[in-house]
Amino acid sequence: MKPSVADPEHHIDPTDFAQAEINKSLSPETKIRLLRDMIRIRRFEETAGKHYNAGKMGGFLHRYDGQESIAVGCASLMGAHDHMITAYRNHGHALSVGMSMEECMAELFGRATGCSKGKGGSMHFFAPDKNYWGGHGIVGGQSPLGAGLAYYVKYKGLKGSCMCFMGDGAVNQGAYHESLNLAGLFDLPVIYVIENNGYSMGTSQARSSVYKNCLAYRADGYDIVWDLINGWDLYEVRAKMQIAVKRAHEESRPTVVEINTYRHYGHSVADSKAKVYRAEDEIERFKQHHDPIQLWRNRLMEEGVITEAVYQELDKAAKAEAVASVDFAEASAYPEFEDITKDVYFEVDEFTEAGRTGRHFFND
Amino acid sequence: MPVITYREAIRHALDEELARDENVVIMGEEVAQYDGAYKVTQGLWKKWGDKRVVDTPISEAGFIGMGIGASMLGVRPVMELMFWSFAYVAWDQMINNAATIRYMSGGKINCPIVIRGPANGGTNVGATHSHTPENFIANTPGLKVVCPATPYDAKGLMKAAIRDNDPVYVMENTVLYGETGEVPDEEYVIPIGVADVKREGSDISLIAHGRAVITCLKAAEILAEEHGIDCEVVDLRSIRPLDEETIIESVRKTNRALCVEENKPFCGVGAQIASLIQDRCFDDLDGPVGRISAVDAPAIYSPPLEKLQLPYPEQVVQKVLAMV
Known part of the structure; x- marks a missing residue:
């Protein structure tokens, strides 16, 4: 086993990721922005869910509630030549890279003002001007594309990376394994981020995957450095992801990280058995004790960066922004x-x- | 004018495009150090090196998808499939990703990728290596399909494919790789979407693509010499986009049409052409549109039988005799 954070040269204290250089350098304003970005995702998803249930949109809606720290933490590390691509649970990533709630909500409503002009829908948001390459509907199908985006970065001799996100269900797709082989073989600066929420749709990890140690450990077989990340700690997400980004930038080598997380709702809003394959007390436990937004809020309050009033203001603004995005969508053709x-x-x-x-x- | 093989013609196109645009990269199984499984890329690695001519593992879903991803940012990969039959293991990448990303992003992204390789039966390699997926690909909006029949066309169309900003899937033919034809030294590009009348005639239009064009030309010679029938041979060259006007013009002149293809019959390219002709040339026709396709079964191995499974000149002759 060779989880990357254990390497002594990274000087990271695994008992306190706040002390990692990348986190120590965060200004209070940036810390608040990260909180704001996570709250915006939560309120966007809640608002979208409400209108989905009211029959205002078609298709699927895969909510990101509970996983916000991953997209926000990773996006906060992106520079000019760092790219992002993900699967269908992609609203959080889209908002994290700076896409507006209006264009995203309008896309869900199928309007011409949507980010894909109403042609992509919930699973297919794109913003290449923000280095954001979607939004992909087929499980694992984006993993070779992520390798390809990294291939460009390397081909052009740029200091950059591609963060390629996927769920824990995607690790059993052949395309992912082929991508790992190519990434290792061609020294591609790609970071595969397994957002492990424990369930590939309605099938638990134990019932869908065989593995040793953890899912990321499979990367060992491809001689790719891997790591496990506790996704409810934004500091840890940033600290460990930064190591992977640095490896991509400086060594043009891939990394696989597995970030433990939990989705508060079903696979999609249409997941009729969301409370059958997961015990209600499990869902409640995660909401109570592992909600990345609440944990980050508490952390910032402990640090004296925010007060409860600041949090309430951020929340109020996010709600208002989400409501306004619905107004925008509904007013659009x-x-x-x-x-x-x-x-x-x-x-x-x-x-x-x-x-x-x-x-x-x-x-x- | 120099006479070169179909294989060399494609190689020259690749070589010239590598020289023209630094973003062009040749990728595929055995394309570099091995000089290509069918020697299409022979010498290119030696000339251009590791960065421009890249050997990939046997991993079509992975490397084709990687090429598509790289093309989204501006690399212009020319991916070789050792056989088009192997496309099926990369189908998700080729159909779900390359064909739809532009659409699903509302036009924000395009994939300037070429996927090329042989797509033919007739070489006794069994069903898994003998597929002709041009109809599947042409059924997919967002993709372009090119099927050159001659060295001249292979070179000019390949150059157009590489310069095109949409995904272009070029289907070559191992049986044709060694065929020769005149190819000028001077630079030329053949636009995709322009059919070519390979032989002018007045009695019937034989409409074909790929190797079936060569089959039709042979049949036309026999029909002219032995039966006094004057066939026009229309080479589609590309299936999508399709040059409908050349087809229509030809049928309006000859009043008869026979579609010949190595594709399977059901929803084959000939079905689309027949539909077009009945729609646009109904009053010009002196008889029903005929079709010859591969015999409707997986490609048989047995060599003498496989010859009969694909269209052959005498079969075209007999069909024409029955039609005129």
Whole structure:
């Protein structure tokens, strides 16, 4: 076993991640921003859930409540050449990299003002201008793409990385294993982040995976450094992820991290057995004792960075922002019928000669 | 004009594009140090080195997906599938990712990737290595499918594919790799979406792509010499985008159409062309549109039988005789 944090050169005290250099350097303002970003995700998801249940949107809604520290912590480490890609539980990542609640909510409502013009839906948010590459619906399908984004970083000789997120269910997909092999073989600066919430849809980790030690330990077989992270501690997420980012930047080597977390709600809002395959007291226990927002709030209060009043203000603002995003979505138009066949081919959209040559679409 | 093989023509296209654009990277199994399983990339690794010509493990889902991811940021990978039959293990990447990311991102992303390799039967390698998925790919909005039949087309279309900003899947043919044809030294690019009339004629239009074009040209010679029938041979060159006007113009001239393909019949390319012809040329037709496809079963191994499973010149001759 070789979890990376144990390496002495990182000078990290595993009993107090607040003392890690990357955390010691945080200003009070940044600490509050991290809290605000997590609260915004929570309020966005709650608001989306409410309107989903009211029949305002179609498809699926995979809520991120309970896992906010991961997306926010990781996004807070991103520089100009660090990229992010994830699976379908992607609203938290999108908001973390700076996408607006308005464009995200409008996408859920299927409106033309949505981040994907109403063409992607809940599972498919993208913002390449913010180094955010989605939002992918097929379990594990994004893992080779993450390797590819890292391939570009390396090809261009940039100091960067790609954080490729996935759930614990994705570790059994072949594409993930092929990606690990490629990442190790080609020295790709990719960081595979397993957000382990214990359940691949309705099947517990014990019933879906065989493993030694932990899921990340499988990386050992690919000679890739791995680590386990306690996801409810934002300091720990940042401290350990920073080591992986540094490894990508300085050695162009991959890392696999497994971040333990818990989703407060079902696999999706339509998960009818969310309270069957997980005992209610388990859900309550995690909400009570492992909610990353409450833990971060408590931490910042202990540190004297915030007061309860500040927290309440942040919460109020996040709620208001979420409500306003619904107003924005509802006031927005749906895409036009003609929009169905736009954004299919670059060459067609750009009216290039290639796009005007031959027939591209085959309806009458 | 120099006469080179289909294989060399593709190689020249790759070589010239590697020189033209530093973002072009050749990737695939055995493409570099081994010089390519079918020698298409022979010499390119020696000339361009590890950065531009990259051997991958046998891991199609992984490396094809990696290429798609890299293309989203601006690398222009030209990925070799040793056989198009292996595409099926990378299907999720090729169909779910490459074809839809532009759409699902509302046009924010595009994938300038080329995936190329042989897609043909006829070499006695059994069903798993003999697939012709051009109809599946052409069924997928967001993708382009190119099926060159001659060295000249293979080079010009490959260059267009590499310069295209959408995913272009190029289907070559191992049986054609050694075929020769005139290819000019001067730079040229053949736009994707333009069919080519390979032989002009007045009695019937034979509409084909890939090796079936060569089969039709042979049949047309026999029909002209032995039966006095003057066939026009239309080479589609690309399936999507499709040059419908050239097809329509030809059928309006000859009043008869026979679609020939090595694809399987059900929802094959010929079905799409037949639908087009009945829609646009109904009043011009002197008879029903004919189709010849591969015999509708997995590719058989037995060599003499496999010859009969794919369209062959005499079969086209007989079908034409029955139609005119």
